[in-house]
Amino acid sequence: xxxxxxxxxxxxxxxxxxxxxxxxxxxxxxxxxxxxxxxxxxxxxxxxxxxxxxxxxxxxxxxxxxxxxxxxxxxxxxxxxxxxxxxxxxxxxxxxxxxxxxxxxxxxxx
Amino acid sequence: xxxxxxxxxxxxxxxxxxxxxxxxxxxxxxxxxxxxxxxxxxxxxxxxxxxxxxxxxxxxxxxxxxxxxxxxxxxxxxxxxxxxxxxxxxxxxxxxxxxxxxxxxxxxxxxxxxxxx
Numbered sequence: 001x002x003x004x005x006x007x008x009x010x011x012x013x014x015x016x017x018x019x020x021x022x023x024x025x026x027x028x029x030x031x032x033x034x035x036x037x038x039x040x041x042x043x044x045x046x047x048x049x050x051x052x053x054x055x056x057x058x059x060x061x062x063x064x065x066x067x068x069x070x071x072x073x074x075x076x077x078x079x080x081x082x083x084x085x086x087x088x089x090x091x092x093x094x095x096x097x098x099x100x101x102x103x104x105x106x107x108x109x110x
Numbered sequence: 111x112x113x114x115x116x117x118x119x120x121x122x123x124x125x126x127x128x129x130x131x132x133x134x135x136x137x138x139x140x141x142x143x144x145x146x147x148x149x150x151x152x153x154x155x156x157x158x159x160x161x162x163x164x165x166x167x168x169x170x171x172x173x174x175x176x177x178x179x180x181x182x183x184x185x186x187x188x189x190x191x192x193x194x195x196x197x198x199x200x201x202x203x204x205x206x207x208x209x210x211x212x213x214x215x216x217x218x219x220x221x222x223x224x225x226x227x
Contacts, residue, residue, distance in 0.1 A: 032214075034215055041147065042220070042221070043201055043218040043219060043220050043221050044153065044218050045218070046215045049215060087152070087153070093166070095158050095165055095166045096141070096143075096158070096214055096216070097143060097155045097158055097166060097169075098145070098153075098155060098203075098216060099155065100145075100152045100153040100154070101152060102151065102152040103152055
């Protein structure tokens, strides 16, 4: 079983749609959680950290459910520029190494 | 540019040659991580280094791969006797270190795309 699992998609949505991505992780001792964005296999860029209390940054909302070992990302009012691969990332070790999911591809269409 | 700097951006090698990939961390960062992204796959951790020390190399292939982060100069990922399967994007990330490594996001360089002919 992969340490971090995501539905690879692709998710094809029209502009303005709301889309949600989910991610599960296998290690219950995981300590920190992030969503990164990767465009065309360029360098991953940090989108946001994820907390149990939930956090919001503009059109993006992230949520962590430790009991279910489940992480989510909600994007409201999708823009064409949101088209990318969204990477669910977990830290399980005190060394800080990142464990990546395979990514979920989003394509926003006009 | 105060970000993580990697070079070269693209590297082409023939089978059996050596590849050297360089990474200079962000200013003030003393911790370097290397990740590899094979075609059609996600990023995988390779190695974590601090200055002059390899801390975690659990993701490194057992043979042909080595990494260093000398006291002066960039971190180097070295691949000897490259094979076609080494073709991938290699990303470096850095963090400032300190006591809370387990909750520090990392900032990535542009990566080196390695192609083996």
